[in-house]
Amino acid sequence: MDNLLLTIDQYKTEINNFTASDTETAETFRIKYLGAKGLIKELMGEMKNVAQENKKSFGQVMNEFKVFAEAKYEALKAATTNNGKAASDEIDLSLPADPLPVGSRHPISLVRNRIVAIFQRLGFAVAEGPEIEYDWHYFTALNLPENHPARDMQDTFYINQNPDWLLRTHTSSVQVREMEKGKLPIRIICPGRVYRNETISARAHCFFHQVEGLYIAENVSFADLKQTLYFFVQEMFGKEVKIRFRPSYFPFTEPSAEMDISCLICGGTGCNVCKHTGWVEILGCGMVHPNLLDNCGIDSNKYTGFAFGMGVERITMLKYQIKDLRLFSENDVRFLKQFTSAI
Numbered sequence: 001m002d003n004l005l006l007t008i009d010q011y012k013t014e015i016n017n018f019t020a021s022d023t024e025t026a027e028t029f030r031i032k033y034l035g036a037k038g039l040i041k042e043l044m045g046e047m048k049n050v051a052q053e054n055k056k057s058f059g060q061v062m063n064e065f066k067v068f069a070e071a072k073y074e075a076l077k078a079a080t081t082n083n084g085k086a087a088s089d090e091i092d093l094s095l096p097a098d099p100l101p102v103g104s105r106h107p108i109s110l111v112r113n114r115i116v117a118i119f120q121r122l123g124f125a126v127a128e129g130p131e132i133e134y135d136w137h138y139f140t141a142l143n144l145p146e147n148h149p150a151r152d153m154q155d156t157f158y159i160n161q162n163p164d165w166l167l168r169t170h171t172s173s174v175q176v177r178e179m180e181k182g183k184l185p186i187r188i189i190c191p192g193r194v195y196r197n198e199t200i201s202a203r204a205h206c207f208f209h210q211v212e213g214l215y216i217a218e219n220v221s222f223a224d225l226k227q228t229l230y231f232f233v234q235e236m237f238g239k240e241v242k243i244r245f246r247p248s249y250f251p252f253t254e255p256s257a258e259m260d261i262s263c264l265i266c267g268g269t270g271c272n273v274c275k276h277t278g279w280v281e282i283l284g285c286g287m288v289h290p291n292l293l294d295n296c297g298i299d300s301n302k303y304t305g306f307a308f309g310m311g312v313e314r315i316t317m318l319k320y321q322i323k324d325l326r327l328f329s330e331n332d333v334r335f336l337k338q339f340t341s342a343i
């Protein structure tokens with residue numbers, strides 16, 4: 001026991017004389033005296049050799065020695081990290097900063113913003129509406145009264161809680177909301193997310209995005225519709241792209257048409273993307289049905305209008321030659337980071 005006390009006194013002197021000018025040396029001190037295999041652990045191991053009656057006082061001496069070594073270590077640490085010199089050694093102010101990882105916009109957002117910007121230049125304002133709609137805005141006002149067979153044209157999701165509620169399958173309901181406000185003329189585009197009860201595949205998804213447009217004023221004609229969409233296509237895809245209209249049916253427009261553009265991949269000569277026709281469909285359109293105007297309290301003898309609707313995913317796929325619709329919603333960073341700049 002006496003021997004041990006003597007040894008401890010010697011170590012205390014050694015510790016007192018220990019100096020450190022950097023953090024590594026302070027760490028060496030910690031390992032040597034306080035570490036898992038350090039001196040204090042080793043001396044504690046001597047406990048088993050100490051006579052029973054001395055165990056208590058030996059424990060006290062060791063505790064006090066440990067506190068002493070810990071205090072010294074704290075002092076060494078403070079001196080080496082705070083002495084200015086050591087700290088400034090670690091920071092090289094001339095080094096360039098770490099680059100901040102910058103995210104990129106989703107390709108769907110890029111293309112939607114581009115579509116919106118093109119129509120804004122023509123004087124269209126952006127209008128938005130809810131994704132959960134009432135029957136009225138979605139069906140009845142859009143010239144689809146109860147039991148109309150075209151209510152089944154798109155696979156609608158209904159909401160169990162209330163049979164009057166559903167998830168919109170297109171943003172035409174926003175047009176109704178806008179017409180009901182009764183402020184004329186109306187020149188709006190409605191970008192938004194829509195839902196359809198379809199099996200997910202490379203070509204279909206249960207949700208996607210649309211931009212629909214509506215123009216109502218006096219003397220609006222089909223020629224205005226054509227010219228507006230022609231302008232859009234040239235701005236979006238380039239001056240060399242051609243358009244064609246095919247007659248179609250939508251309950252809310254009369255006459256109705258679908259618009260094709262000449263295939264961007266083969267330039268119209270025929271390839272897989274255009275199924276060897278040279279044309280790809282990009283949107284539905286037509287002259288607003290007079291019933292819609294009447295439903296919304298607009299004088300259909302005085303006003304006429306046109307409407308159109310396009311899928312943002314479809315335009316994006318054509319623009320970037322993306323073959324699988326599912327890529328847009330999988331959030332794979334390897335895919336998403338390829339679209340860093342606006343097109």
Ligand code: PHE
Pocket residue numbers: 169170171172212250253256284285286307308309310
């Ligand atoms: N709402 C139609 C659709 O989702 C597109 C459309 C809009 C057609 C406006 C004509 C007029 O398919």
